Amino acid sequence: MLELSLKGALSGEARLFLAMGLLGGYxxxxxxxxxxxxxxxxxxxxxxxxYVLGSVLLGFAGVVAGYWLGERLGG
Incomplete structure (x- = not known):
């Protein structure tokens, strides 16, 4: 990401979006x-x-539910 940013390949908005996503996830x-x-x-x-199992399993359940809902609504 740094290399793309230094080369000007990323817009300011793209840099901000990626940085916030990476830092937020970290x-x-x-x-x-x-x-x-x-x-x-x-x-x-x-x-x-x-705590670990609950977090991972509930997170996975959320992904499955979101995927299912996306398939139903966006097909």
Whole structure:
């Protein structure tokens, strides 16, 4: 992304969109990882496992639901 930006291949809007997406995704994953580590360090292994599995499974369910809805509405 940096190379494309330096070469002028990306518009200002594209740079902003990509940077926000990358930084947003990074901070979200960092928070998820930190919260899991905090639970593990506190000896709450079962809760940490539930948090990880619940987050991943609910996220996947959201993707499946969104895909299904998109197929139904946009076909």
């Amino acid at each position: 901070t979200t994953f960092s928070t998820f990882s930190w919260e899991t580590l905090t639970l593990v360090q506190g000896g709450e292994w079962l809760r940490a496992l539930g």
